[in-house]
Amino acid sequence: MIEIAIYSSVIISFLGIAYPILLQVMARLDETYSSTLIIELFEKEPRKKWFQIQLYVSLFIVLIWSLKLKPLDAFSEIGFFIDNSAVILLILTSILLVISFILLVHRIFEYYVPSKFVAYLIKKHNEEN
Amino acid sequence: MKKTELEHFKALTDVFLNSITRKNYTLVSTISRFLYDAYKKERDKAGHKPVVYPNSYYELIYKTIEELAQLNNRKFASIEKRTVGGIWLLGELQGSKISDNTYTWLWRNLILAIQYEKDNMILDHWETSHQYISYSLGFIQPD
Numbered sequence: 001m002i003e004i005a006i007y008s009s010v011i012i013s014f015l016g017i018a019y020p021i022l023l024q025v026m027a028r029l030d031e032t033y034s035s036t037l038i039i040e041l042f043e044k045e046p047r048k049k050w051f052q053i054q055l056y057v058s059l060f061i062v063l064i065w066s067l068k069l070k071p072l073d074a075f076s077e078i079g080f081f082i083d084n085s086a087v088i089l090l091i092l093t094s095i096l097l098v099i100s101f102i103l104l105v106h107r108i109f110e111y112y113v114p115s116k117f118v119a120y121l122i123k124k125h126n127e128e129n
Numbered sequence: 130m131k132k133t134e135l136e137h138f139k140a141l142t143d144v145f146l147n148s149i150t151r152k153n154y155t156l157v158s159t160i161s162r163f164l165y166d167a168y169k170k171e172r173d174k175a176g177h178k179p180v181v182y183p184n185s186y187y188e189l190i191y192k193t194i195e196e197l198a199q200l201n202n203r204k205f206a207s208i209e210k211r212t213v214g215g216i217w218l219l220g221e222l223q224g225s226k227i228s229d230n231t232y233t234w235l236w237r238n239l240i241l242a243i244q245y246e247k248d249n250m251i252l253d254h255w256e257t258s259h260q261y262i263s264y265s266l267g268f269i270q271p272d
Contacts, residue, residue, distance in 0.1 A: 035143035041136060114156055118144055122163050125137040129170070 004087055007094040008065065011058040014097055018055060022048070025108055032114070047107045051100045058093040065090045135185045138167070142189045149196050154204060161208060164189070168217040172225040179228035182218070187234040190217060194238055198245035206249075213242050214253035215261070222264045 029039050042048065065086040110116045141160060148156040172180050190212045197205055197212070211217050215238070218231050227235075235254075242250035 033143055033147050035140070035147070037136070037143055038140050041140050114144065114148070114153070115159070118141065118156060118159055118163075121137045121141045121144070125141065125167070128137065 004065075004090065007090050008062045010094050011055075011062055011090075011097060014055060014101065015059065018051070018101075021108075025111070029111060032112070038111075042111055045104075045107055047100070047104045051097075051104045054093070054097045054100045058090075058097050061086070061089045061093050135183060138183075138185050138189075142185065142192065145189070146192055146196050149193065149200065149205065149208070152202065152204075157205070157208065161211065164217060165211070169220065169223075172220050172223060175225065177226070179226040179231070181228045181230050187218075187230070191234070191238060191241065194241050194250070195245075198242065198247050198250070209250055210253050210257075213238050213247075213250040215257045219257060219261050222260065224265065 025042065026039055029042060030036075069086070110120045141163070145157065145160045145164075148160065168182065168186065171182050171186065175181070193208065193212045197209055215235055218235060219225070219227070235258075239251065239254050242254065
C-alpha cells in the first residue's frame with residue numbers, strides 16, 4: 001500500500017508545481033516576445049491541454065482510490081483486474097501524467113529559445129499550407 | 130485560407146518585429162529567408178492570375194516598414210529593400226501580375242515611408258517599381 005501511495009504523491013506534487021510553472025511560462029513569453037498572440041498560441045497548445053486533462057483525470061482517480069470502495073458483487077468473478085482497478089488506474093494515470101509533463105516541458109523549451117521557436121513556427125506554417 | 134492557418138504566420142510576424150527592435154540580426158535573417166519563400170509560394174500558386182496575398186502578408190510588410198523607419202538602422206537595409214522596396218510583393222523579375230490589393234498596399238507602404246521622411250526607402254520603392262515596369266512592358270518594335 002505504501003508503494004501505491006508514492007503514485008498518489010506524484011500526482012499531488014504535479015498539482016503543486018504545474019500551475020506556478022505555467023504562470024511563469026506566460027510571464028516569460030510576454031517578456032521575451034511582447035505578444036499576446038504568442039501567449040494565446042501557447043494556451044492552445046495540444047500538449048498543454050493534454051497535460052491539464054491528464055492532471056484532472058489523475059486527481060479524480062486518486063479520489064476514487066482513497067475511498068477504498070469494495071468491488072461490486074456482479075464483477076467479483078472477473079478477478080484481479082476488477083479487484084484492483086483503482087490501483088491499476090492510479091499507476092497508469094500517474095505514468096501518463098509524467099510522460100505528458102515531459103512532452104510539455106520540451107514544448108516550453110521550444111517557446112523559450114527564439115531560434116527554436118522560429119523553427120517550430122515555420123514548421124507548423126509549412127505543414128498547414 | 131482558414132483562420133488557424135495564419136496563426137503561426139502572425140506569431141512569426143510578432144517574433145520578426147521583436148527581433149528587429151532587439152537588433153537580433155541572425156533571427157531577422159532566418160525569418161527573412163523564410164518570408165521570401167512564403168511570398169514566392171503565393172505567387173507560384175497564383176500562376177498567371179494577379180497575385181492576392183492573405184491580409185497578414187501585407188500587414189507584416191506594413192508593420193515592418195513602421196518599425197524600420199523608427200529604428201533608422203542601416204544594417205537592416207536589405208530588409209527595407211524587401212519590404213518597402215516591394216521585392217516580397219512583386220518578386221524578382223518573375224513576371225507575376227499585380228492585383229488591386231497588392232497595388233493598394235504598395236501605395237500604402239510608400240505613403241508610410243513618405244510620412245516618416247525616409248528618402249532611402251522611397252528610392253528603394255521606385256527602383257524596384259521601375260525595374261518591374263521595364264521588365265513587364267513588352268518591347269515595342271520601332272517603325
